[in-house]
Amino acid sequence: MTQAPGTVLVSGMFDMNNYGDLLFPLVARQRLAEVGFDLLPVAPAGSRAAFSDALPTVDIDTMMDASRQPAAGILIGGGYIIHAHSLDFLDHYAGAGLGNWCGAGLWLGATLAAAMRDIPLAWNAPGVPHPFSARQHRLLAPALQAASYVSVRDEGSLRLLDPQGAADIAVVPDPIADLPRLWPKAQLAEDYRRLLARKGVPSETRLLALHLRNRSIAGIDQAALGAALRDFATGQGLTPMLVAVGESHDDPAVAREMAARIGAPLLMLDDPLSLREITAALAHSGLYVGASLHGYIVTAAYGVPGVLVARPRYNKFAGFLAQTGRPQDLATDWSEALRVAAQRQPATGEAFVPAAATTALDRHWDRIVTAFGAPGARAAQRQAFAMALLCGAVAAEGPAWAMAPFLNRRMRAEARAAGATAAASPTAQPESP
Template sequence: MMRMPGTVLLSGMFDMNNYGDLLFPLVARQRLAEAGFEAVAVAPAGGRAAFPDALPTVDIGTMMDASRQPAAGILIGGGYIIHAHSLDFLDHYAGAGLGSWCGAGLWLGATLAAAMRDIPLAWNAPGVPHPFSARQHRLLAPALEAASYVSVRDEGSRRLLAPQGAADIVVVPDPIADLPRLWPKAQLAEDYRHLLVRKNIPPETRLLALHLRSRSIAGIDQAALGVALRDFAAGQGLTPMLVAVGESHDDPAVARQLAKSIGTPLLMLDDPLSLREITAALAHGALYVGASLHGYIAAAAYGVPGVLVARPRYNKFAGFLAHTGRPQDLAGDWSEALRIAARRQPACGGSLVPAAAITALDRHWACIAGAFAAPAARAAQRQAFAMALLRGAVAAEGPAWAMAPFLNRRMRAGPAVHGGTASHSA
């Protein structure tokens, strides 16, 4: 089989207009390039998100087909993508007929693609949002065995993958903590100046970066919240900046609605020109308060103090703070978040991500590069996973499913097969 030495396929939700998701392939591309690998991003629908600096993507079908995109390895994640839930609630996928299966396709499908291509597979510290059933664990176990390197971003995810414990699943900080390696703060200064000019904000303005997602304000009196945010900002001598980082989660609409309640002069970033512009806004703010993990990570990475609003309390929030030793930055609601934020000191200039966390990411990327440099490792486990998946599919769908590729179109569209015997008249 022809391979393009040094090309790695990166699997994730990289075709959606969500800030954090779109950063993963950029950070990974730089780290992989340092190890001598090229990067090609894979997403359910393929195409390119609506940012000029986002990587273009190929679709899951292309990942499965070595003739369309040769590769030396496949890298899963990051993001909250290790699950088997339907993504039909996202129009971007439901309209293309992908929603029911593409969530699993990004990681289980990536594992199958690695087995079919006989190339190494590694995990880039994705997250696991919910438990798997006992039935699903029967296939999850060989999927984990098939990977040369498995990492997740928090202890909660590791427990959900392996409830009985698995010493070979590594827990590392979210890879977006590496962002200043990609875009040093000094290089973002011009982007920030352009943003202030574009929004008619005086250059001396100190900004309070706020991120509100619908789940974080569900059931809350938004008018009262807007007043609380306005009064907090005024008391701190800050100007509110509403950073809508997740278009696919309706963040711009939420920000516009809240702006009516705040009512004070503010910077509305519901139309970012690039991922760099969002990063520059977070890196040069005075304080961050919000429900976006990657908004918080970006701010902290550039030395901007922040508070995470964990509503609901996903494992990913406390998980990242455990890596940085800052559990005090977690709030259960907006009132608590503002009380905590009032005690935060202004940005210090240095990163709030400790050196130990960056060292852990250095080891993480070294393990990933090592996995792709050893293509023969785990080959037997990859094939064992493919056989387990095949057996499971035949058991669930019946023998007709396995014979479909051999039949012509008319035969595939014929009468259903029941119990292994086709129903037809004598």
């Protein structure tokens, strides 16, 4: 190409200090750069995560405004972001009403932004955590039609997104399985050596990478679990490494509490300096046992044997294991996980992500690039979605909402105040789901 084809905006939870989420734009940037596209992440708050190698982001407002940031296309995901739930429980998004709508803003808002800009839209295999209501499906259908390419990362997400099987939706492996393409294992060796030196761990130490999330240990005897993890590591000749990959999920606090329960020499990675350092730690471990899907995906991609603790048993866990032909790596509790892990052989250097999955990801990125190379395709469907969204908003909010841009500031303020009063009235009826 003699001229760069432009910038692609990619939307997701890219301003949170969560390892897996922050890998998506890095992997996407590397793939799209191969064909000349630049990439700019979009996140709800538009802030930058606290890792030296996390990409800066712009907010959803900027995604909506072509005058502030030109773009050649919009890419949705990945991550567990296809939902309409409030994110107000996250301190990062609480206040100013951001948490109530930014979850939908990352994908439904991205679809609207593509329609407003009249540029192509594609999905980077995000996940769908929960069902949608019949009312929501009425708008979801034109949203799917507006995209030039739609993909999800597992069959469970497909069933939730399109229960009637009417849409053309691809199911592909989670794109993080591509990570060795960005950071080959040999290039991470020095990062790993620096980590061991920083933590005062001898270079010959073999590590058991452990990830514990509060949901995965809820309701169980944590003292007994700590003892079981200590005994297992000792029996395998491994040193436990507690990897806290999700700050917003309280992973560092959970890891520190479990370290006290284990009560043995270990490596505590609750202060990672970079995403690359976490990757190096996982890629050079001897074994992985944990509740993080992306912890498992990364270790599998680098040839480290592992067991995924599916507690609770989300679709995303079984989905990836089915795509890689590794259903035997799924455990429903920690006791089962340790029994299964005891049977795993040491790493041989061969990735546990088969060639078929890699080929599927190559085809996935080819379809994304093709979508962005055809800006006129699905233009009518994008506009049909925008009209459906407009009609739905007027029906839900009333005609005053649609007139707001034409009113002066005082009139808009009075209308908002009247709306807030009506919403707070005890006679107001809640909206049906």
